[in-house]
Amino acid sequence: MSKVRVRFAPSPTGGLHLGGVRTVLYNYLFAKKHGGDFIVRVEDTDQSRFVEGAEEYIFDCLKWCGIEADESVVKGGAYAPYRQSERKDLYKAYAEKLVVDGHAYYAFDTPEEIEGMRVQRKAAGSGSLQYDAGIRMKMNNSLRLLPDETAALIASGKPYVIRIKVEDNSSVAFTDMIRGEITFDTNNVDDKVLVKADGMPTYHLAVVVDDFLMKITHAFRGEEWLPSAPVHILLWKHLFGIEHMPQWAHLPLILKPDGNGKLSKRDGDRLGFPVYAMDWTDPKTNEVTKGFKELGFLPEAFLNMLAMLGWNPGTEQEVFTMEEMMEAFSMDRVHKGGAKFDFEKAKWFNHQWLQKLSVVSYGLRVKAILEDKGIVITDDVYFEKVLDLVKERCTLLTDFYEQAGYFFKAPTTWDEAAVKPKWNESKNDFFISFIKKLKEEVDFSAEKIEIVFKELATEKNIKPGELQLPMRVMLVGAKFGPGVFEIATIIGKHATIERIERALDIFK
RNA sequence: GCCGCGUUGGUCAAGGGGUUAAGACGCUUCCCUUUCACGGAAGAGUCACGGGUUCGAUUCCCGUACGUGGUACCA
Missing domain, CATH: 3.90.800.10 (Glutamyl-tRNA Synthetase; Domain 3)
Incomplete structure (x- = not known):
């Protein structure tokens, strides 16, 4: 059998849709599994629909996904040009x-x-x-x-x-x-x-002409092409001989989560999730459509999720690396029916992948996000401690900012409603004494802070539980996050005391 | 309208003539945690309908319904 050659053939008319990325993926997996070539051919035969920048954007998306074409308009190849208008x-x-x-x-x-x-x-x-x-x-x-x-x-x-x-x-x-x-x-x-x-x-x-000229052996495309398949087959028969025709596979559609029909960009806007791989800016209107990348998805998770939307290995494994997908993938296990997109499940995949990431890799990605928010990391040791503590609480990369922002910036607002109704003089006293004790403390470990905290609470005859929530709000600004004493030890003695003092002013 | 394709829990799905019909997401409850997540345990929930074929059909066949795609000098 001749070398496997497949192609993805997008039209440069706008953002790259989920379904498009999945078509890329299945093509790529199939090609690589069989040691073949993956070609990207730009189908820009409709000049009226041509959109400036769309072609470049598509290649940016592929790059983000870690998928490189063996032949394409950017890479070139033996069958150039790869742009149909040319x-x-x-x-x-x-x-x-x-x-x-x-x-x-x-x-x-x-x-x-x-x-x-x-x-x-x-x-x-x-x-x-x-x-x-x-x-x-x-x-x-x-x-x-x-x-x-x-x-x-x-x-x-x-x-x-x-x-x-x-x-x-x-x-x-x-x-x-x-x-x-x-x-x-x-x-x-x-x-x-x-x-x-x-x-x-x-x-x-x-x-038909290009698939022949480019020696395509397998042609995979969306199910919407099925009704026009007979035209293509007739063309093959008349032009090149049916025996040279590639093997076809028509991929199931990705449907909207609610109601009926194919998933569209509008559904994403309406239901609050992305449909495009990356942010897409319409050059005419300047309107930005959100992408998975910018929302905080890992490309590995995005691809993994897409792979499982319409294909299943028949085992219980759900989390796959690209290599594992290549190994397991087969076209005959692709579903016939369309699948409704489920953003919750997509996020679950991202969470799985985030936890798989090494500290270094996780850190690098998170730093970039923090910098966008105006937080520059100078102390890597400190940063890694925070990362380790907050890592598993994030579903999206971008969650890190709200989950850990208070480690880098003292709160400026407090969940007063959670504290004030139960606030009283004796609690105020407690924290004043607590500050004193902390100032004397040399060992500022989480364990030690907790002991000091609890001993003082017993001494003052207040249940530690009633004091922990206020303490949390003082340090974090809200009632979430890891253990309070762990937070305290990381932000350090100075910041802990400062934050308690500051909040005390607010609470009284 | 016509043509094509499809239909296993709310969603993604495994399975396939005789099964307690996997698993995951989501949901509910409990445990962990005097926060919120994560994690752990348990639970609710399904073979679209009607006819065949068969000792037996969710599985095979035929209809119906429903869904979906196409029906462009768009891809």
Whole structure:
């Protein structure tokens, strides 16, 4: 068997959606598992939808995911160029060949004429509104026109498209790696446009030509392409021979968590979770759409979560490294049905991965986030102590700031509602005495502080429990976080005393 | 409308003619913790429906329902 070659073929029209990343992943896993090549080909044949910066953004996302293409517009390769707009002239020749062989034809119909045909067919009660065998001999195309007329029309500069001629009363079948045998009746397949009036190929022609030229062996794409598969198969048959066609797999869709339908960017905005891999700024409106990266996801967790959304190894393992995924992945274990996206589960994956991270790696990532918030780490020993204590409390990288911010900045607001209602003179006394004792204390370990605290509480005849919450609020500002005495020992004697004194002013 | 694809707890899912129908997320309760998380334990919750085939169907077949995708000179 020839070397496995797969491709991801995005259109540079905006942010990179979850489903797109998953398609990348499955392609990549499959390629690497079989020692093959992963190619990224940019499908920019629709100039009207082209968005500035989208292509670069897609590659940034891949980079963040740690996925590098073996061949692409940035990397180059033996089959360059990898941008379809730069391959424009190539496609036309294949379409012309199809015309010569009788598998395609020139069509001069204007959009209005086509629309008119649809209205008429509908009025006549036809089930089909397609441009197909049932109607094409009534349309303005080279099938109906005399050769001279066609030639004259083309020579006159009349805009035209090239359409595939789909034979009726036939069937086309192929084997999908996920779904098995799929058959289509050609009566339901219309004469799709292959070359547009502007000379650009449509997706249908371009994928087939490029997959052939780039020697693609396996083609994986979203399920939304299934209905147009017969067109592609027919093209393969007419142009290159069905035996050279790649093996297809149509991946299940990722659905919105609530209600019905495919997950869209709008669902993320509405339900408060990201849909794009990274922040995407629309160049026209400057509107920013949140990405998983900026929200505090680890790429490993993001990919892991995506892998499990539609694929399952059949074991109980859920947390996978890229290497483990490559090992375990197989296309026949990909689900047929779409899966609803669950942000809670996504966060669970991130938590798992965060805990797997080494202190060094965790620290590096967290530092960057803190710096964005204006906290610069100067004391690494101190930082590591904090990290060790707070590490497991974070689900997202960005949680670290709220979970540990008080280690770097004294609180400026306090949860007074949690303290004041039960605050009294004797508690105030306790803390004043406590400060005194702390000042004398040389051993400022958590254990020692706790002993001092509890002894003093007993002496003053107050339950330690009633004092711990106020103490926590004094040090943290709120009622969360690790053990109070551990916090105290880390921030140190000076800061502990200072924070208690400060809060005492507020509480009284 | 027409065509394609799909349907195991709320969600992701394993399984597959005879099982107490895995596991995970979420949820509830308890333990840990005089905070909040984490962690540990327990619990509730399911084979869309109707016909076949079969000794037996959640599993196979056929319908129905529902969902989803396509039906563009978009990808």
